Amino acid sequence: MxxxxxxxxxxxxxxxxxxxxxxxxxxxxxxxxxxxxxxxxxxxxxxxxxxxxxxxxxxxxxxxxxxxxxxxxxxxxxxxxxxxxxxxxxxxxxxxxxxxxxxxxxxxxxxxxxxxxxxxxxxxxxxxxxxxxxxxxxxxxxxxxxxxxxxxxxxxFPRFTWRGLMMDVARHFQPIGVIKRNLDAMASVKMNVFHWHLTDDQGFRIESKTYPKLHELGSDGLYYTQEQIKDVVKYASDRGIRVVPEVDVPGHATAILTAFPEIASKDTVYTIERNSGIFHPTLDPTNEKTYEILGALFGEMATLFPDKYVHIGGDENEGKHWDENAHIQQFKQKHNLKTNHDLQTFFNIRLEEILAKHGKLVMGWEEIMTDKMPTTALIHSWKGVNEGVELGQSLITAAKRGYNTVLSNGFYIDLMQPVSEHYLVDPLPKNNNLTAEERARILGGEATMWSELVTPLNIDSRLWPRTAAIAERFWSDASVNNVENMYKRLDYVSFRLEELGVDHIRNRDVILRNITNNQPTESLEVLTKLCEPIKIYSRNAGGVEYQTYSPFTLFADACTVDAADSFAFKKVVDNYVENQSAPNLNALTSFFDSWILNYKMFNALHKNPILSSISPIYTNLNAISVSFNEALEQGKVNKEQLQKIEGLLKTLETPVVDVELAVLNDFQKLYAFLVQNNKTIIAPKTNSLKQ
Amino acid sequence: MxxxxxxxxxxxxxxxxxxxxxxxxxxxxxxxxxxxxxxxxxxxxxxxxxxxxxxxxxxxxxxxxxxxxxxxxxxxxxxxxxxxxxxxxxxxxxxxxxxxxxxxxxxxxxxxxxxxxxxxxxxxxxxxxxxxxxxxxxxxxxxxxxxxxxxxxxxxFPRFTWRGLMMDVARHFQPIGVIKRNLDAMASVKMNVFHWHLTDDQGFRIESKTYPKLHELGSDGLYYTQEQIKDVVKYASDRGIRVVPEVDVPGHATAILTAFPEIASKDTVYTIERNSGIFHPTLDPTNEKTYEILGALFGEMATLFPDKYVHIGGDENEGKHWDENAHIQQFKQKHNLKTNHDLQTFFNIRLEEILAKHGKLVMGWEEIMTDKMPTTALIHSWKGVNEGVELGQSLITAAKRGYNTVLSNGFYIDLMQPVSEHYLVDPLPKNNNLTAEERARILGGEATMWSELVTPLNIDSRLWPRTAAIAERFWSDASVNNVENMYKRLDYVSFRLEELGVDHIRNRDVILRNITNNQPTESLEVLTKLCEPIKIYSRNAGGVEYQTYSPFTLFADACTVDAADSFAFKKVVDNYVENQSAPNLNALTSFFDSWILNYKMFNALHKNPILSSISPIYTNLNAISVSFNEALEQGKVNKEQLQKIEGLLKTLETPVVDVELAVLNDFQKLYAFLVQNNKTIIAPKTNSLKQ
Structure with a gap:
């Protein structure tokens, strides 16, 4: 039976x-x-x-x-x-x-x-x-x-109809091979929208046959031909994936202005932006030539992208150049446009009309949601805590005001936060007070892969396996939310993504071989399992630490969020703090022993400037491991030892080479335990513990 | 100073x-x-x-x-x-x-x-x-x-003007990304000819706008669009690389006949070939439609490929279907074509005329060299010992008879021979008795990557770093031929190829993770450093063991020629046989100890059918390691021990899962030494030896 x-x-x-x-x-x-x-x-x-x-x-x-x-x-x-x-x-x-x-x-x-x-x-x-x-x-x-x-x-069957991944190919261009392997990966976890962020200050990536200057002057030669775009659209469609293209206007448009300064709001010389951030260049919404160029461009795009939606961006347009332009100010007065936001709405509605002629609907970042914006527009909610508002605020507002809407706040995978945080964000939380009709307008969500800090070498390790957990949020029932179980399954899904060509696992060692100049990489591998790239916007403060052509072959690029050993170590510390049995002690000191041993191996490497820059982390990790082991094996800690550990903890708080120690919390927990119990730790000093 | x-x-x-x-x-x-x-x-x-x-x-x-x-x-x-x-x-x-x-x-x-x-x-x-x-x-x-x-x-400056790599994309299709990263790798070692073997029995890989049936029916959907071809040609040209396309005719043409059975020499149903080898299907050289189709096709190709040469194949046309076809026999008589070879020459000359109209010259495998073939043709010398003739025989003949010529025999990198063998093949050996004029006709050589056993996952590990050593043969002075020094430099060059996206190193672990189902791969890594894929044509006996859609994710695919540890082990055995000092003994037993330890780790893995299939190699390696260690540490060996080793050596001679043990020779050498010296080995049985 x-x-x-x-x-x-x-x-x-x-x-x-x-x-x-x-x-x-x-x-x-x-x-x-x-x-x-x-x-x-x-x-x-x-x-x-x-x-x-x-x-x-x-x-x-x-x-x-x-x-x-x-x-x-x-x-x-x-x-x-x-x-x-x-x-x-x-x-x-x-x-x-x-x-x-x-x-x-x-x-x-x-x-x-x-x-x-x-x-x-x-x-x-x-x-x-x-x-x-x-x-x-x-x-x-x-x-x-x-x-x-x-x-x-x-x-x-899916819970949400919109299960998207946005990829920014403007700040760092990603060749067709990268796009295709990621479409395969998306399909493997049943995602169905590829949002292609094709233009920004740092690049215009679409071949335009009407205005070839756009890709010729705006891309450093790194753009997709129309044939390649058609090929990607077909490839995606074969996998059940829609392609929603984005041309980000009127802000984030420096690359466009590099080709057509005559439609800028300020009369100056434009060159492709090499830094990251929010910049002043913006299109002139009072200039008919602006609509002529965008009209032709969207016309070309309508033939390339069969999807109903075209994303017009619309975010982070500060309007400084509008304020400085007398003609634009007159235009505002003449048309009774009180604020820059009103002016942008005027612009958006013009675009909406252009796209409607091609049978397309507008999608845009939440800034496009204004009183006059037709509800046929799809509102892309992106602001949250980092922008000083509540997560998904605009999503709820949009749904209530009659717009279809999609959530990206909470799914900014470029920010290097633990996947568990993304996993628990629900586009439609349980206690929402929306009507059934309003709820139906929340179509789903999109993970966003902004590309300030990624190249074809490291992008997959930022995307995967994390996006698979987000895909589950978009597909599965809301009650599927056990984080531990998700991590367990994610490990397996991650490994299987390799067969699709996704190189998130294999490329770590490529970076480490480069850093060591082809010496043994084991000691650095151990370190990558403890270190994570620094989070939110801290790695590229002000957007000027890294230019688009800076090296992304550094130790931080070999590290990922959710550092592999940090989970195991946390458990070991928790166990020990709970119960100082010999096995628990042994499990803990084994970790320290391994780091001490690997530090020796690291020190044996022929140094070069990159390796030398990593040294401080390892030196401090080694020192604190020695101190912890001493304290633990001794059974007692004296004041000097505690002070030493305290000092090292302080030092380790400061990120080095753009990575932070993922086990720092556990070190602090262990330290606190030692302080509390420094007279009572029981640890027989026999070798028999280490088997 | x-x-x-x-x-x-x-x-x-x-x-x-x-x-x-x-x-x-x-x-x-x-x-x-x-x-x-x-x-x-x-x-x-x-x-x-x-x-x-x-x-x-x-x-x-x-x-x-x-x-x-x-x-x-x-x-x-x-x-x-x-x-x-x-x-x-x-x-x-x-x-x-x-x-x-x-x-x-x-x-x-x-x-x-x-x-x-x-x-x-x-x-x-x-x-x-x-x-x-x-x-x-x-x-x-x-x-x-x-x-x-x-x-x-x-x-x-280069010694030879033709420094080529042929890639067969017919038997296994290789996407554009694979082509481009290999063009980058070629450029990095100054190769300048990419010979693109685009058609064969197993696939027709060119989009034809005149005869779309060719790619539609002959490719399983795996072909290059004309835009992609232009893109590759431009990419190659940017790197100083010419692209010589090959359409292999009249034999090796099953894929063409799948689309156009009406130009076959035998009236039957044709489907894309899934096996490897030499097949009977061949074009009908007496049918004007054959020239109509090829004429249009070569016309299309002339617009895609700017190079002066078009490779028409011409190899391994057995003519069985010609013999069986009465009309063809009549045609031969009528035109006084005595042999099938004469008939093929008739065909070749027709193609030569077609290509001449497009301003192109014919290149073809050595079979095209017949009395009537104009000396404007370029002769591609490929036969050698495997075909029962002397290496490069046709090369010398061609040069003497006034043809420009290029050597590939000796550079068949798909045959899995040590790179040293290829490295020492010189297209223009010292003691040639050619005149200066004749020597000038030897333009250089081409490494050939036939693709019966490669997919995008493993092809780079067959191509690199080995092709770099061949590139040196084509570029550097003939006197640059120190094998040990070549291997030393090759190691470094190999590692540096990674930055171009070549994935020969990283993909080994991908295969091992697949084989282990994401368990620790260390023990298998150790084995890949000792095992090599079986050589020449033994892996795919008769061409029917593997079909084009067979798995190439097996242990043999993780192994490469010139297994990394075989060099070190050879040295250690040689040292020991020369001098049985304690350090030499220790170096030797350390190897055996490591294999014994790794066998334990291998045994600890959860088994699956693939892992189980590998077991016999490891079991025998472990057994012989134990035996050798016993013998060496004992200082003496008795008859039973020697017999046991002898038996294991015999067993290890038979390849398992398509790999052979690269250290077998050294085992045999050590065994012979033990036999000779079984009373005199001095080996103090103290632990102090193992430090």
Whole structure:
């Protein structure tokens, strides 16, 4: 008799027993029933589809076979899916009702049924099938002698219709290969909107055939040709992903003004911006030429991007150059535009009209939401604590005022905050006092990858695996919010992203080899597991520490948020503070021993200026490890020892080479414990502790 | 007073003292004089160019600044080169006489002069400048406190004008990103011909606008659009690299026949070939439609590829289908074509005429060299020992008969032979008896990367660093042939290739993580340093073990030729056999100890079928390590022990999971020594040996 275990609606966190323990599904499906059966992967594995009308399924099913083969080493004899009418008794039977349309509020559901002898996947559209195939791959498991899919019945559909990732390719250009591997990664966690931030002060990245000056003068030669853009749009669509392009205007437009200074609000010479931050250059909304150029540009874009929405930016336009321009001031008076905000609304509405002619709707950062802005506009909520307002304030306001809206505050993955913080942000918190109609206007959210500090070498390690947890927030039920369980599954999802070419794991060692000049990197690896890049906007204070062409091959670039060993060390400290048993003591001193040993290895490296710059962290880590070990193994600490530790803690608080010690809190906790208990620590000084 | 050391014409191997020890130049320049001065890299580092007419220099100099910044961590203030007339006292002054033309026998020389206060780089053309910048980056060195360029005067030029790499993208498609990173790698070692093998039985990879069926039916959707091809050609040209496209006909043409069975020599149904080998399908040279289609195709290609040469393949056409076709037999009689070879010549000459109309010359594999073939054709010599003839036989014949010619036999890097073997193959050996005129017809060589067993995941580890040593053969003086010194420099060059995105190093761990299912990979890493993929054509016997869609994520794919630890182990065995001192004994047993320890770690892994398949190698390696250690530490070996070792050696001879043990020879050597000396080994059984 089979046993089934129903696991759904977030109750899974309580129900994780038996087979479900092994499931590393992410995003967690709406309903999962797990059995004990196994569908074994053999070389005769085959896939049938009820028809061959869907290129999406053809591509996804073929890729599925390659990935399955790659993971299992099974030489699958039939490398391509077949049509059901021509195949008997295929392992995986796919059926769908129709070709999916990319857009909001589409049916994205699928039903997956894995038994020991047969797998069926049904969906309303081929997009649901693409999602179901990803879930099936996540069901892959193994024993010593076989690979198999775990028996399961899954009924799944997304909570939010807008599950986006924004990528800024203006501040640092990202080649097509980077875009494509990240679209694959997005698809693997069922995200469906790629928001392409294509222009900013630092670059204009779209080939314009009407105004080639735009990409010729605004991009340092780093732009996407129209053919490449079409290719990306097709690639995304094959994966069920919409592409929403952004041309950020009227601010953040220095690159445009580099090509067309005549539509600037200030008569000066413009060059591509190399720093980061908020700059004064802004388009002149009173100049008809502005609309002529943007009109033609949006016309070109309308042919490249089939999506209903075009993002016009609209953020952080300070209007300083408007204030300084007499003509603009006269224009405001003449048109009864009281504030710069009013003037920008005038500009936005002109753009809205231009886009409407091309059948497009406006999306814009929350600043575009003004009294006169039509409610057809989609409001992109981005401000929060850093900007002095409550997280998602504009989201609620927008929903109440009749706008569709999407949340990005809380999902700024460039800020290097722990993924748990993003994970617990809900676009639609439980205690909202919205009507059902208002709630429906909250379409979902977007993680934002601003690119001041990323290049193709390190961008994946900022995006992944973190974005997968955010994808779960957008897809899964609100009650799926157990952080510990999320971290456990995230580890597995992270590793599996490698097969899609995502290089977040492998590139760490590339950076370390560069830093060491090809010497052994082990000691630095240990350090990357303890250090994290400094957070929020601290790494690039004022936006002028790093230029767009600064090196991003530094130690901070090898480090990531959620430093791997910090979790384990926290546990060890907590255990010890709770109970000073010999095993707990040993676990703690083992960490210190390892850091002391690795410091020796680090010191043995031939130094160069980069290595030398890292030295202070390691020296202090070593010193505090020695002190802690002394104190712990001695069983007692005297005042001098405590003072020494206190001093080191103080020193370690200051970031070095743009990283901070992720275990500092635990050091402080341990120190506090020592201070409190400095007479009573029991620690037999025998070697037998260290086994 | 400055001391200079002249190092040139291969004498460097003898002269490697002082500063030159530290130089990791590859290919080694024709003339190098090294001083003791240092040009220190500071944030005010600047580059000037005598004019801004060369986009090549603009791109290369900008990339140079990024790479220099990335390696050193120095925040270089000026991220772009400037024009000399607008700059004073720049660190690096570049000058050149004119824009380089891509083609054979062009001037590719450059002169580089690095002093402690100034660097100058001069070249006849901008292509020479691009090469000089690569050499300058190879002069980067460091102390604990600074990065610097070593003082040097370099006068450099290539020995051969044709320094090629052929990449087969038919058997396994390689996306644009793979092509581009390999073009960067080629440029970094001054290679100048990218031979793009675009069609074969397994795929037709060119978008044809005249006959879209070709790519639609012949490629599984994996082909290059014409825009992408133009982009690659431009990218290559920016790096001084010519692109020679190949359409392999009349054999190797199954993919073409999949689209156009009407031009086949046999009336049957054609589908894309999934196996490897030599197949019967071949075009019908008696059918005018064949020339109509090829004519249009070559016409399209002529617009895409500016190079003078088009490679028409022509290899391995067995003519079985010609023999079976009555019409073709009649045609032969009618036109007095006695052999199939004559018929193929008839075909080749028709193609030669078609290409001539487009201003192109024919290049083809050596089979195209027949009595009637015009000497304007370029003969690509590929046969050798595996084909039962002497290496490069056709090369000499071609040169004597008036053809320009290029050597690939000896440079088949897909065959997994040690790089030293390729390195010592000289297209123009010392004792050739060619006239000066004949010698001039030997243009150079091409490494060939056939892609039966490579995918984007593992291809770089087959290409690099090995191709760099071949590049040196093509560029440097013939006397630069010290293998040990080559290996030393190759190690460094290999590591530096990482900054160009080449992923030969990083992807090993990706494969190992996949194999272990994200468990610790250390024990497998140790094994990859001892194992090599089996060689020549043994991995894919008969071409049917692997299909194009088989998994290439296996242990053999994580292993490379020239297994890293095999060199060190060989030395240790040799030392011990020479002198059984305690340190020599210790060095040897340390290796065995490490393998025994790693075997324990391997055994601790949760097994899966892939890991289980690797087990026998490790089990036997462990067993022989235990036996050797016993014998060595005991000081004596008895008959049973020797028999046991002998049995294990026998077992280890048989490859497992397509890898062979690279240290087997050394095991055999050690065994022979034990047999010879089994009464006399002196080995005190004290622990003091293991320090």
């Amino acid at each position: 089979k046993k089934f275990l129903l696991v759904f609606l977030g109750l899974y966190a309580i129900s994780t027993i038996g087979q479900t323990e092994k499931l590393n599904l992410m995003p967690w499906p709406q309903e999962v029933i797990v059995g004990e059966g196994k569908f074994t992967i053999a070389s005769n594995f085959t896939i049938s589809v009820n028809n061959n009308n869907s290129e999406r399924i053809s591509i996804a099913a073929t890729k599925f076979l390659r990935r399955l083969s790659g993971r299992t080493g099974v030489f699958i004899e039939n490398g391509f899916p077949v049509i059901a009418s021509e195949a008997k008794n295929t392992a995986l039977e796919i059926s769908y009702d129709g070709i999916g349309k990319l857009g909001i509020n589409q049916d994205e559901s699928y039903q997956l049924n894995v038994s020991a002898t047969k797998i069926t996947l049904h969906a309303a559209t081929d997009i649901g099938v693409v999602y179901g195939l990803e879930t099936l791959l996540q069901l892959l498991n193994n024993s010593a002698t076989s690979f198999y899919f775990s028996e399961a019945k899954i009924n799944d | 400055k001391k200079f050391l002249l190092v040139f014409l291969g004498l460097y191997a003898i002269s490697t003292i002082g500063q030159t020890e530290k130089l990791n130049l590859m290919p080694w320049p024709q003339e190098v004089i090294v001083g003791e001065g240092k040009f220190t890299i500071a944030s005010n580092f600047t580059i000037s160019v005598n004019n801004n007419n060369s986009e090549r220099i603009s791109i290369a100099a900008t990339k140079f600044l990024r790479r220099l910044s990335g390696r050193t961590g120095v925040f270089i203030e000026n991220g772009f080169p400037v024009i000399a007339s607008e700059a004073k006292n720049t660190a690096l002054e570049i000058s050149y006489d004119g824009i380089g033309k891509l083609g054979i026998n062009q001037d590719e020389s450059y002169q580089l002069n690095v002093s402690a206060t100034k660097i100058t780089l001069h070249a006849a053309t901008d292509i020479g400048v691009v090469y000089g910048l690569e050499t300058l980056l190879q002069l980067l060195n460091n102390s604990a406190t600074s990065f610097y360029f070593s003082e040097a005067k370099i006068n450099d």
